[in-house]
Structures are given as C-alpha cells and as structure tokens.
Amino acid sequence: MLRKLGVDRFLAWNTAKSAHGVWRLSGSPALTKALPNRYFRNLGLPELAAR
Structure with missing residues (x-):
C-alpha cells in the first residue's frame, strides 16, 4: 500500500519490516509522505492541532 501511495521501494520496505508499533511509525517519513x-x-x- 505504501508503494501505491508513492513511497519509494527502500523506504516502504524498511517501514514495513520495522519492529516499532503503529503509534511510533505514525510520524515516520514513509507515512508522512503517503498520508x-x-x-x-x-x-x-x-x-486536531491548532494552526
């Protein structure tokens, strides 16, 4: 799914195989690019945050 959302192969792979939980990965470069x-x-x- 990360690849479909424009994340390069290497970054998508490193994010997918990460041992960190979803909350910690929420601020990762791959997810901030994809979403x-x-x-x-x-x-x-x-x-939720003020501008």
Missing part, C-alpha cells in the same frame, strides 16, 4: 494532512482533509476529518 499527508491533505489526505485526511479530503476525507472530511477535522484537524
């Missing part, structure tokens, strides 16, 4: 804030805005989700 930027605009992705969630387009889903209609409210922002």
Whole structure:
C-alpha cells in the first residue's frame, strides 16, 4: 500500500519490516509522505492541532 501511495521501494520496505508499533511509525517519513494532512482533509476529518 505504501508503494501505491508513492513511497519509494527502500523506504516502504524498511517501514514495513520495522519492529516499532503503529503509534511510533505514525510520524515516520514513509507515512508522512503517503498520508499527508491533505489526505485526511479530503476525507472530511477535522484537524486536531491548532494552526
């Protein structure tokens, strides 16, 4: 799925094989590239952080 969302092969592989949990990986370079804030805005989700 990371590859489909534009993450390069090496970074996607390193993220997928990581032993860290999902909460720790949520701020990883792969996920911030694959799921930027605009992705969630387009889903209609409210922002939790103040601008």
